Amino acid sequence: MSHECNALVCQxxxxxxxxxxxxxxxxxxxxxxLNLGEGVQVKQTGCxxxxxxxxxxxxxxxxxxxxxVSPDDVSEIAQSLQPEGKPVERLFYRDPATDKPLPHYxxxxxxxxxxxxxxxxxxxxxxxxxxxYLAAGGYQALEKxxxxxxxxxxxxxxxxxxxxxxxxAGFPTGQKWEACYGVPAQEKxxxxxxxxxxxxxxxxxxxMDGTPHSILEGMIIAAYxxxxxxxxxxxxxxxxxxxxxxxxxxxxxxKKGFLGKDILGSGFDFxxxxxxxxxxxxxxxxxxxxxxxxxxxxxxxxxPPFPAQSGLEEKPTIINNVKTxxxxxxxxxxxxxxxxxxxxxxxxxxxxFALTGKVExxxxxxxxxxxxxxxxxxxxxxxxxxxxxxxAVQTGGPSGGCLPASLLxxxxxxxxxxxxxxxxxxxxLVVMDEETCLVDVARYFLDFTQRESxxxxxxxxxxxxxxxxxxDEIAKGQGKAxxxxxxxxxxxxxxxxSLCALGKTAPxxxxxxxxxxxxxxxxxxxxxxxxxxxxxxxxx
Numbered sequence: 001m002s003h004e005c006n007a008l009v010c011q012x013x014x015x016x017x018x019x020x021x022x023x024x025x026x027x028x029x030x031x032x033x034l035n036l037g038e039g040v041q042v043k044q045t046g047c048x049x050x051x052x053x054x055x056x057x058x059x060x061x062x063x064x065x066x067x068x069v070s071p072d073d074v075s076e077i078a079q080s081l082q083p084e085g086k087p088v089e090r091l092f093y094r095d096p097a098t099d100k101p102l103p104h105y106x107x108x109x110x111x112x113x114x115x116x117x118x119x120x121x122x123x124x125x126x127x128x129x130x131x132x133y134l135a136a137g138g139y140q141a142l143e144k145x146x147x148x149x150x151x152x153x154x155x156x157x158x159x160x161x162x163x164x165x166x167x168x169a170g171f172p173t174g175q176k177w178e179a180c181y182g183v184p185a186q187e188k189x190x191x192x193x194x195x196x197x198x199x200x201x202x203x204x205x206x207x208m209d210g211t212p213h214s215i216l217e218g219m220i221i222a223a224y225x226x227x228x229x230x231x232x233x234x235x236x237x238x239x240x241x242x243x244x245x246x247x248x249x250x251x252x253x254x255k256k257g258f259l260g261k262d263i264l265g266s267g268f269d270f271x272x273x274x275x276x277x278x279x280x281x282x283x284x285x286x287x288x289x290x291x292x293x294x295x296x297x298x299x300x301x302x303x304p305p306f307p308a309q310s311g312l313e314e315k316p317t318i319i320n321n322v323k324t325x326x327x328x329x330x331x332x333x334x335x336x337x338x339x340x341x342x343x344x345x346x347x348x349x350x351x352x353f354a355l356t357g358k359v360e361x362x363x364x365x366x367x368x369x370x371x372x373x374x375x376x377x378x379x380x381x382x383x384x385x386x387x388x389x390x391x392a393v394q395t396g397g398p399s400g401g402c403l404p405a406s407l408l409x410x411x412x413x414x415x416x417x418x419x420x421x422x423x424x425x426x427x428x429l430v431v432m433d434e435e436t437c438l439v440d441v442a443r444y445f446l447d448f449t450q451r452e453s454x455x456x457x458x459x460x461x462x463x464x465x466x467x468x469x470x471x472d473e474i475a476k477g478q479g480k481a482x483x484x485x486x487x488x489x490x491x492x493x494x495x496x497x498s499l500c501a502l503g504k505t506a507p508x509x510x511x512x513x514x515x516x517x518x519x520x521x522x523x524x525x526x527x528x529x530x531x532x533x534x535x536x537x538x539x540x
Contacts, residue, residue, distance in 0.1 A: 004039045005081060007031070010056040010123060012047025012209055013202070013241060014363075019070065020055035026071045027057070030078035040081050043132075046210015048123035050110055051363040053093065058105060058123065065105035066091040096360060096382060110361045113379045115342070117350050118326045119366045122210030127245050130252040133213040139258055141329035145221045146266040149332075154225040155181060158328065160336035162348035167193055167284070167321030168396065168425040169501070170347070170414035176318060180226040180308040183316040188228035190219050191312065191319045193289060194235040194242065197281035198397030199448060201428045203352040204322040206364050208235065208242035211326065212249035216272060218325030220258065221332060223270045226318055230271055234289055237276040246274055281398075281452035284426075285500045286311075286319040288454070299454040300500035321426075323352060343369030347413035351424065357393075357431035360385055367412070374408040377431055388433040392517070396425025398445045398452075399505035401512030402438055421512040423505060437534035438517040439524055442509045443471040449506040460503030463494035467510055475535045479525035484514060 009015075009024040028042045048056045053067035057077060064087050066077065076088050092101035093108050105111045116122075125132035133139070145154050159174030180188065192215060196204040208215065219231050235242055250272050253259040261269050275293055282288045283298040290312050292298040311317025327349060331339045340348045347369040353376070356362050360382030367376060373393060377383065384390050392402040395412075401422030403410070410416055414424050432441065450464035467490050470483050491507030498504045514521060523529045530538040 005041075005062065006060045007040060007042045007077070007081065008045045008058045008060060008123065009042065010046075010048040010054065010058075011044040012051070012122075012206060014047065014051035015054040015056055016241075018054040022071050023055050023057065023069050023074060026074040027078060030074055031081070034078055034082065036078070036081055043126050044128075045124060046122040046127045047206040047364055049114075049119065049364040050108075050361065052361060056123075059087075060124075063104040063106055065093060065103065065108065067093050109382070110363065110365075110380055113375070114366050115350055115368050116366045117330055117342070118207060118214070118323055118352060119210070119364070121214070122206065125211070127210050127212055128248050130213060130249070130256060133211070137333065138213050138329075139217055139256075141331075141333035142217050142220055142258060143264055145332050146224060146264050146268060151181060151225050151227070154221060154332065157336045158225075158331055161331045161339040162336075162343075162346075163324065163327055163331060163339065164347065164414060165321055166323035166327070166351070166427075168399075168423060170424060173320060173324055176308050176320070177222065177226055179306070180316045180318050183309055185316050187230075187313075187315045188226055189312045189315055189317040190223045190226070190228045190231040191289070191293075191317060192219055192231070192233040192322060192325055193284065193286065193319055194233055194239070194322045195277055195284040195289060196236065196239075196322075196426055197279065197284050197452070198426050198428050200354060200356050200430060201397055201426050202354050203364060203427045205239050205242050207322050207326055207352070208239065209245055212242075212246045213253065214326040214329055215246075215322055216249055216253050216258070218328035219272060220263070220270055221328050222318055222320070222325065224266075224268050226316070228318065229269050230273075232273050232275050232293065232312075234275050234277055234283075234293065236279045238279055243274060243276060250274070280454075281448075282454045282500070282502050285502065288500065289319065290317070297454070299456050300502075302499060323427075344411065344413050346415055351412065351427060353427045353429045355381055355429050355431070357429075358384055358388070358433040358436070359431040369413045370411045372409050372411055373403065376412065376429065377408070381431065384431070384433050388435065390431070391434050391436050392432045392438060392441075394430040394432070394441065394445075394509070395428070396423035396505075396508070397428045398448045399423060399501065399508055400425050400428070401508040402432070402441060402516065403512065404516040406516075421515055422508060435532050435534070437530055437532040438513040438520050439471060439474055439530075440532075440534050442513045443468065443475055445509040446471055446506070449502060453502060453506075457497070457499045457503060459494045459497030460499070460506065463490050463497075464503070464506050466490055467494070467507065471510070474521065474524045475530075475537070477524070477528045477535070477538045479521075481525060483525060484518070484521050487514065
C-alpha cells in the first residue's frame with residue numbers, strides 16, 4: 001500500500017444509519033495507534049451513492065473500495081495501510097454474475113456507468129472543510145463571474161448552456177434569471193428550494209449533505225447576475241445533517257470572504273440565511289414555499305405574477321432547486337458549450353436519481369440526460385433480484401407515472417417522460433417487479449397526494465379523495481364496471497382545474513397505470529382477482 005493515502009469514510013445518511021460514524025472513529029483510533037498519522041489521513045465524505053452496500057470506505061489514490069464495513073473490520077483495514085500491507089479482499093465488492101472480486105470502485109458497473117458532475121465531490125471531499133472544496137476548484141467560477149463577467153454575460157452563459165430547473169418542472173433557468181434581472185427593484189431575493197418532499201427521494205439532501213459549497217457558489221453567482229443582496233436556503237427541518245453542514249458552509253464562506261460585504265473586492269454584497277420548513281409536500285411549489293417563509297400557511301397562489309416579478313415580500317425573487325444552483329459553477333467555470341455537450345438536444349447536463357425498489361443495486365446515481373431506463377435499471381441497477389421479471393418503474397415521485405417494460409428503451413429526459421404520461425420530478429426512480437400490484441401502487445400515491453393537498457381548490461381537495469376512494473373499493477373487490485371510466489373523468493377534472501402542480505400531476509399514477517396496465521384493473525373489477533396477489537381481500 002502507498003505510504004501516503006486517504007481513507008475516505010462515507011458519512012452520508014444511509015452510511016451513518018448503518019454504523020459509519022463508529023467505523024470512522026474506530027479507523028481514526030487505529031491509524032493513530034499504528035503511528036500512521038503522517039502518511040494516512042482519515043476523512044469523512046458525503047454520500048458515495050452505493051447506499052445498499054453501506055457503510056463504505058474508499059482508499060485513495062488507489063481507489064480501493066470496501067463495502068459493508070463494520071467496526072470489527074477496521075483493524076484489518078488499518079493494518080493494510082501500512083507500507084507492506086495488502087488490501088482486505090474479503091471486503092471487496094463481488095460481481096453478482098461471476099462472483100469475481102472488484103477491488104476498485106471504477107471497475108464496479110454501478111459507478112463506471114454513471115457520469116458524475118454535481119456529485120463529483122460528494123465521495124471525495126469533506127463537506128465540512130471549505131479548504132477541500134477550494135482544492136477541488138471551488139469558488140473559481142465565482143471569482144470569474146464577479147471579476148471578469150458582466151451580469152448580462154452570466155445570464156447569457158446560463159441560457160446557452162440549456163440548463164433547466166432540476167426540481168422537476170424543467171423551466172429554462174436562464175430565462176427565469178433574465179426575467180428577474182429585467183425587473184427594476186431596490187431589493188431582490190434568491191431562494192434555494194431544498195424542500196424535497198417526495199417519499200423515497202434523497203438526492204437534494206445528498207447534495208446539501210455532501211457538497212454544500214457548490215450550492216452557495218451557485219446562489220452567489222445567481223444573486224450577482226440578477227442584482228439580489230439577500231438569499232435563503234429553504235430546507236426541511238427533517239434534514240438535520242443538511243442543516244448542520246449548510247450552516248457550517250455559510251460560516252466558512254463568510255470567513256473566507258465569499259459571503260458578506262464587498263465579495264472578492266468586487267463591490268458586491270450578498271448574505272445567505274437558512275430557513276427550516278415544516279415538511280409540507282406542497283411547499284415544494286415555489287409560491288407555497290414563499291407563503292411558508294412569510295409566516296403563512298404553505299398554500300400556492302395563482303400566477304402571474306411569477307416570483308421572478310413579485311415573490312418574497314412582493315419583491316422580484318429567483319427560486320431554483322438545490323441541483324440547479326449546484327450546476328451553475330460548472331457552467332461558468334467550464335463554459336456553456338462544455339455543459340451543453342452532455343445530454344440531449346433539449347435537455348442538457350445530467351440528472352440525479354434515487355434508485356430504489358426491486359432492483360439489485362439501490363442508491364444515488366447521476367447519469368446524462370437521455371440515458372435509457374434499461375441502462376439505468378439493468379446497467380447501473382443490476383436488474384431485478386432473484387431472477388424475477390421487471391414490471392414497471394415509477395418516475396417523479398407521487399406526481400409521476402408508472403411506466404411498463406415496453407418503454408425500457410425510452411430516453412430519460414423532461415420531454416420524453418412527459419410524453420409517456422410521467423414527469424422527471426425531483427428524481428425518484430422506484431423499480432417494481434412482477435409481484436407488484438399497480439392498482440395498489442396508484443392507491444398508495446393517491447393516498448399521499450390527497451393527504452398533502454393544501455385544500456384550497458375544490459378539484460384537488462375533493463377529486464383526489466374521490467379517486468382514492470374508487471381505488472380503495474377496487475382493491476377490496478368492490479369495484480364496478482364503470483369505475484375505470486370514472487377514474488379517467490375525475491383525473492381530467494383534477495388535472496385541468498387544480499391551481500398548482502400538486503393537483504395537476506396527482507392523477508398521473510392513475511392515468512399511467514390505466515394506460516399501461518388496464519388489464520389489472522379489469523381483473524380486480526370483473527374477476528375479483530389481484531394478479532400480483534397483493535390485494536388481500538381478492539384471489540391471486
